[in-house]
Amino acid sequence: xxxxxxxxxxxxxxxxxxxxxxxxxxxxxxxxxxxxxxxxxxxxxxxxxxxxxxxxxxxxxxxxxxxxxxxxxxxxxxxxxxxxxxxxxxxxxxxxxxxxxxxxxxxxxxxxxxxxxxxxxxxxxxxxxxxxxxxxxxxxxxxxxxxxxxxxxxxxxxxxxxxxxxxxxxxxxxxxxxxxxxxxxxxxxxxxxxxxxx
Numbered sequence: 001x002x003x004x005x006x007x008x009x010x011x012x013x014x015x016x017x018x019x020x021x022x023x024x025x026x027x028x029x030x031x032x033x034x035x036x037x038x039x040x041x042x043x044x045x046x047x048x049x050x051x052x053x054x055x056x057x058x059x060x061x062x063x064x065x066x067x068x069x070x071x072x073x074x075x076x077x078x079x080x081x082x083x084x085x086x087x088x089x090x091x092x093x094x095x096x097x098x099x100x101x102x103x104x105x106x107x108x109x110x111x112x113x114x115x116x117x118x119x120x121x122x123x124x125x126x127x128x129x130x131x132x133x134x135x136x137x138x139x140x141x142x143x144x145x146x147x148x149x150x151x152x153x154x155x156x157x158x159x160x161x162x163x164x165x166x167x168x169x170x171x172x173x174x175x176x177x178x179x180x181x182x183x184x185x186x187x188x189x190x191x192x193x194x195x196x197x198x
Contacts, residue, residue, distance in 0.1 A: 017041040022049050031055060040064045047071055047093075054078060060085065067091035067114075074098035083107045091115040099123045107131040107156060116145025131156040 017039060024046035027033060033053045038045075040062045048071040050056060056076050061068070063085040070093045073079060079100045089110040094117040097103060103124045108114070111133055121128070132140045134155040141150040 020044065022046060024048060025051065028052055038062055038065075045069055045072065048074070051075060058082070061089075063087070063109075065089070067093065068096050069093050070117075071095045071098065073100060075100075077101050080104045081107070085109055087111055089114050092117040092120050094118040094120065095122065096120050097122075097124055101125065103128050105129040105131060109133065109156075111136050113140045113143035113146050116143070120145070121149070128152055129154065 019039065019041055020043050022038070022042055022045045026046060026049045027036070028048050028051040030050075031052070031054045033050075034055050034057060036050075036056070036059065038059075038061065041064065042062065043064050043066075045065060045068065047069045049069065050059070050073050051071050052075040053073075054075070054077050056073075056079055058079070058081040059073070060083045065084075066086055066089055068084075068091070072093070073082070074095050075098065077099065079097075080102055081104060082097075084107065087109050089108065090112070091114050096117055097106075098119055099122065101123055105128065108131065113132075113136065128149075130140070130146075130149055130153045132153060132155070137153065137155055140146045140153050146153065
């Protein structure tokens with residue numbers, strides 16, 4: 001619980017490649033935390049790591065993470081978007097998004113539907129969008145747990161024709177994102193933006 005209850009921290013960027021583990025309750029009850037960058041060196045995240053981080057709005061789970069632990073983001077009431085990068089991601093434990101009452105979208109790159117944890121989406125909005133690889137769409141809609149949300153599961157959006165926008169953050173930084181224009185208004189934070197001079 002290294003940073004638990006640290007109400008003055010609003011942004012965390014982990015530098016380097018030495019960190020491999022985020023422990024149990026590491027950031028729990030950090031009510032000011034809005035953004036966090038988890039590097040690819042991290043392979044394990046402990047239970048309730050971001051429990052009750054009320055102002056966390058989006059999170060990207062790097063491809064090095066293959067499963068999410070019990071209560072991982074429970075009670076993150078302002079969380080809107082979650083992106084899970086690993087194509088071989090395999091398990092959501094119980095209560096991962098418990099009471100994430102503002103959640104708008106979950107984007108998965110996993111080609112095989114991961115294990116769906118008990119109460120994983122308890123008190124999540126009924127209209128949450130679940131984006132999956134198009135080739136796996138039918139598998140997700142038929143899989144245990146996921147089938148309860150079959151009407152919310154759809155192909156991952158094609159970002160190639162979506163406009164690039166940016167949003168200023170309170171700390172003076174800004175975040176690039178794609179904004180969909182095909183009937184839904186979700187925002188997709190972009191990572192690893194590069195400027196190339198031609």
